[in-house]
Amino acid sequence: MIACSCRYRLFFSFLIIGWTFSQSVTAAPKPNIYQANSPDTKTRIDITVNDQKELVYRMWQADEPVLNWSGLGFQLDAVSVGQAVVVKKQTAHTHKEQFAWPLGENDVIQNEYNELKLDCQSGSVSYQLIVRVFNGSVAFRYVLPKQKEENVGVIRQEYTTFALTDAYTIYQYNEESVFTPTTVSDLQKSCDFPATLTNGRFFLTIGEADNREYTKSVLTAGKANNSLAIAFHNDSVKTTTGFQTPWRTISVATSAIGLHQFSDLPLRLCTPTSPTVPAWIKPGKLIRSGLSTQGGLNCIDFAAKHDFQYIMFDAGWYGAEFRTTSDPTQVIPAIDLPKVIQYGKEKGIGVILYVNRVGLRAKLDEILPLYKKWGVAGLKFGFVDGLTQEGITWLASAIKKVYDHGFILDIHDNYKPTGLSRTYPNLLTQEGIRGNENNPDAFHNTVLPFTRFMAGAADYTFCYPNTNRYFTDNLYKTKLQVSKGQQLALSVVYFSPLQAIFWYGNPTDYNDEGEIEFFKRVPTVWNESQYLVGEIGKVVSVARRQGSTWYVGSVAGLSDWTGTLPLHFLSSGKQYKATIYDDDAAGGIRKQVIDLKPTDSFPISLKAKGGQAIIIEEKN
Structure with missing residues (x-):
């Protein structure tokens, strides 16, 4: 069955779902092994009930094992779901769609998969x-x-494991920490999703999708050698009838x-509210304002001059953010917010307001219609709880409320x-x-x-230096550890539909227009993206296109980088101008400005900690 409405055709989308795909999702020759293959038949999962009556799985890529037999299941109250298992039924279908995504790294996303559903019984739990x-x-x-008992129970732990076929290195991190490359066999700490691993030949990312009512889960060393297990951060999970856990994902590449x-897999695993992205959701760049009326007006002038779309009043605009007496419906006397918002509208610049968790929990339902009345463009949530089931469930409901009221959103x-x-889609970044x-x-x-950005957009809060000595000496606890060229390049390499470009400092202190010209021109969403070169922790070069113009960001790690960049992304037979x-x-x-052809070899020579940003345009 092909469902294709006029509305979908306008956005180049089509959907084919619903029929059984016996050729690609079939029972294997052994009766109790269930298989599902990818559309290109190169990726496969096997599922079986082993001799211990446990439900287990393994993963293959191009006829080579990626994961050995690994655990499935969870503890629901006192029942070990996934043990003493009987598979009662299997159903399968294929799904093929293409949907427009104007807020992404590519403006069209292909979503094609084969699905297998197993109805299981484990003790008293179906x-x-x-x-x-x-x-x-x-x-x-x-x-x-629906269970026989109305109260489904509490998931105490999850039994999902990932049994690696080889000794892998994992890039361990938690939330906002640094990365520590660690062999899985030596892993002592937990690691957040998404987690990236490599054995030098395969590159794996283990991730999570569609978490709207679970708790935060992490990866820990499994009981078996070279294996990983899922653990909860600090609480258990209350369930209800029809409860769904988040998706657990494993992706594999050879580079x-x-x-x-x-990187768009989490999007492909979530269901849209609307078949199209509402027109009121606008991506863009922002500059953070000082907490005064004049600061806001200056930022609006700067934003309008430099092709930014937003300014932000951050923590403090309604008082000390952690005090329960600070009221996000009241503005401090130093800011004439109506004046700033009106001036922004005259200049085509939106105002985003920060609200801390204390204020959000107390007054979210009150501030949303109020901010709409004020003419606010968006919100930034601060110090949210993304670690517990209660916090994540609240956040999902809050995101929906913000969407329903027509605000863009950034969660910090x-x-x-x-x-x-x-x-x-109003949740532009986090x-x-x-x-x-x-x-x-x-x-x-x-x-x-290659790690955090595998989950989606991230607000990196660029702190590009300016000429103010106070800024340089005081607002940086240590001096910037990378070059200015690297910061320019990272605005291409790092994806976020809402980019905070100038996080610290007064806009009047940015006096070198030649230095910040690239920030004026670089977009935040793309028609097409290609990774050109990359080694984890060493080098990366990314090319992204908007319209007919390409933007290339190249970054060196802690060592110098000399080499060449492929230009295969350029259209053959055309002449180009590159501004470097x-x-x-x-x-x-x-x-500097040079001429380019797609057949040229583009040399790159970066010092350690350096970077290069390029704009490539077609010549008339």
């Missing part, structure tokens, strides 16, 4: 295991349909840059995306990253594209 196999990826989740094709601190921007305000080093910066922004010898930016 449940379903739903598996989807994409090209290069496997995803699965557990579903609790670090090959992982990029899976420990919260990381799981694809909910597909459901509520933190859950060690950003530029912490002055991370070039190793960290060249690990991020490099680090100069004096700590500034050097600009």
Whole structure:
């Protein structure tokens, strides 16, 4: 059955779902092994009940094992679901769609998979295991349909494991920490999703999608050698009839840059609220304002001059953010907010307001209609609870409320995306990253594209230096650990539909227009993206296109980088002009313009901690 409405055709989308696909999702020759293959048949999952009556799975890529037999299930109250298992029924179907995504790294997303659903019984608990196999990826989740008892129970722990076939290195981190490459066999700490691993030949990312009512889960060392297990951060999970766990995902590539094709997997695993992205949701760049009327007006002038779309009043605009006496319906006397908002509307610049968790929990339902009346464009949530079931469930409901009231949204601190921007596209970005305000080093910066960004957009909060001495000496606890050229390049390498470009400092202190010209021109959403070169923690180069113009960001880690960049992304037979922004010898930016052809070999020579940003345009 093909469902294709006029509305879908306008956005180049089509959907084919619903029929059994016996050729690609079939029972294997051995009666109690169930298989699902990817559309290209190269990725496969096997599921079986082993001799101990446990439900287990393994994953294959191109006829080579990626995971050995690994555990499935969870503890529901006193019942070990996944043990003493009987598979009662299997059903399968295929899904093929293409949907427009104007807020992403590519403006069209292909979503094709084969699904296998197993109806299982484990003791007194009936449940379903739903598996989807994409090209290069496997995803699965557990579903609790209606039980004999009305109260379903509490998930005390999850038994999902990942039995690696070899000794792998995992890039361990938690929330906003640095990365520590660690062999899995030596892993002592937990690691957040998404987690990236490599044995030098395969590159794996283990992730999570569609978490809207679970708790935070992490990866820990499993009981078996070279294995990982899922653990809860600090609480258990209350369930109800029809409860669904988040998707657990495993993606595999043969190169670090090959992982990029899976960065939209969380979006593909979430359900949209609307078939199209509402027109009122506008991506863009922002500058953070000082907490005064004049500061806001100056930022609006700066934003309008430099093709930014938003300014933000951050913590403090309604008082000390952690005090219960601070009221997010009341503005401090230093800010004439109606004046700033009106001036912004005259200049085409929106105003975003920060609200801390204390104020959000107390007054979310009150501030949303009030801010709409004020003319506010968006909100930033601060110090949210993305660690517990209660906090994550509250956040999902709050995201929906903000969407229903017509605001764009940025969530900060420990919260990381799981694809909910597909459901509520007003959620443009979130933190859950060690950003530029912490002055991370070039190793960290060249690990991020292959790790945290596999989950989706991240607000890195660029802290580009300016000429104000107070800014340089006081607002940086340590001096910037990378070059200015690297910061320019990272605005291409790092994806976020809402980019905070100038996080610290007064806009009147940015006096070198030649240095910040690239920030004026660079977009935040893209028609097409390609990773050109990349080694985790060493180098990365990304090309992204908007319209007919390409933007290329290249970044070196802690060592010098000399090589060439492929230009295969350019259209053959056309002539191009490249504007190159490099680090100069004096700590500034050097600009040069050269001619390019797609057949040219583009040399790159970056000093350690340096970067290069390029704009490539077709010549008339």
